Amino acid sequence: MAKISLVVGSVYGGAEAVAQQLQSALDQAGHQASISDAQTATSLVSEAADAWLVVTSTTGSGDLPDTILPLFLSLQSEFPMLPDLKYGVVALGDSSYGDTFCGGGRQFGQLLEELGAKELCPLLTIDACEHFDGAPVALEWLPNWLTQLQQQTTKV
Ligand SMILES: Cc1cc2nc3c(=O)[nH]c(=O)nc-3n(C[C@H](O)[C@H](O)[C@H](O)COP(=O)(O)O)c2cc1C
Structure with a gap:
């Protein structure tokens, strides 16, 4: 069982709906998953999760939505090293x-890499041109991510 914080950025609710479906699936798989309301690096780090699952859309021109931007900027300025994450x-x-x-998701992933965190699976892109509902795509991607999490957390 892993503790997972979902970090969500959304303008119109699409990414939020995907995150809710992922949270339910993670709970059903026996993990302790919660959608974080942390706005600062300190509060997110204090949740002491084994893993962060960032679910975010992109707005503007490759930008992060306002719901996740303060957290991103806080991580960027506090720059906590997260080698175990x-x-x-x-x-x-x-x-x-x-x-x-x-671009929004890519920026967040790049920052986490710079903080020394370990990416379990390549970033999943969900194209609104192809998928009206992104949840099925994310739910298909999730088992592999979970397998990697299990393998990485049991390694000595
Ligand atoms: C004003 C605006 C700007 C956008 N800019 C981008 C962009 O630069 N890159 C991109 O991949 N998608 C962009 N999108 C598409 C959204 O990221 C996409 O529709 C997403 O599914 C919306 O998710 P949400 O409902 O969680 O906000 C933009 C959408 C809008 C309305």
Whole structure:
């Protein structure tokens, strides 16, 4: 059983709905998952999760939504090193935006990498051009992420 904090960035609710479905699936799999309301690095780190699952859309031109931006900026300025943390990123975007496709999720993943956290699976992109509902795509990706989490947390 792992403790997992879901970190969500959403403008219109799509990423939030995906995060809720992931939380239910994680709970059903016997993990302790919660959607974090942390706005600062300190409060998120104090949740003492084994893993963070970032679920965020992109707004503007490759930017993070306002619901997750304060946390991102706080992590960037406090810069806590997180070598024991595992993470995954589920990035919602729209490929018609070209170069900035899923830029928000990519920025968050890049920052976590710089903080020394370990990415369990390559970032998942969910393209609004292809999927009206992103939840099935995320739920299909989740088991592999969980397998990696289990393997990494049982390693000595
Ligand atoms: C004003 C606006 C700007 C957007 N900019 C981008 C972008 O730069 N890159 C991208 O991949 N998607 C972009 N999107 C698409 C959204 O990220 C996508 O529709 C996502 O599924 C919305 O999720 P949400 O409901 O959680 O906000 C933009 C959407 C809007 C409305």
